[in-house]
Amino acid sequence: EVQLVESGGGLVQPGGSLRLSCAASGFTFSSYWMHWVRQAPGKGLVWVSRINSDGSSTSYADSVKGRFTISRDNAKNTLYLQMNSLRAEDTAVYYCVRVGSGWELDYWGQGTLVTVSS
């Protein structure tokens, strides 16, 4: 069974940093591209970042470019999102998502809440 379990969320002050992790199991993690998608309270889904299967290619939404870094450790079956210079508008539930063979986002984690507030 495919499982994606996010961790690392919490309350952080504006300007602070957090690192999110996503532990993957039930599939060959190193074969799949992965995304981070976020959802602010009461709002819609917003794409944040994606990484290819070996970590050599990444892409970011303009709103997080230069502040967030996506990475992965295929030996540990873990996806990461390093978030620096956090702003109030980064407050959201962050989902770790697997990319399926047809480029669909076929499995989603349960999400981890990041709250940026003083």
Place this chain on the structure above:
Amino acid sequence: QSVLTQPPSVSGAPGQRVTISCTGSSSNIGAGYDVHWYQQLPGTAPKLLIYGNSNRPSGVPDRFSGSKSGTSASLAITGLQAEDEADYYCQSYDSSLSALFGGGTKLTVL
């Protein structure tokens, strides 16, 4: 402002048919990228509903169907049931393989 445009809300009575549109442009849907649809029940993570424009993952009822034409796509739900009340999102890509989402549509079953 989402790159893909969806109606904020739709509604229908039990048993009826509703459709949700998703309008993009020649840079995304019109460029040939597939459209995928997700259902998000209240308080839960999104779930894949339709992939590759019109395909249903295992376990998704055939009451749900998708189509794509030109720069737009549609999700149709027939035989509406109370449990279909949820938020629905379309998704596609642009040339940099950045994922694009619609703003979401809230379905209310009257």
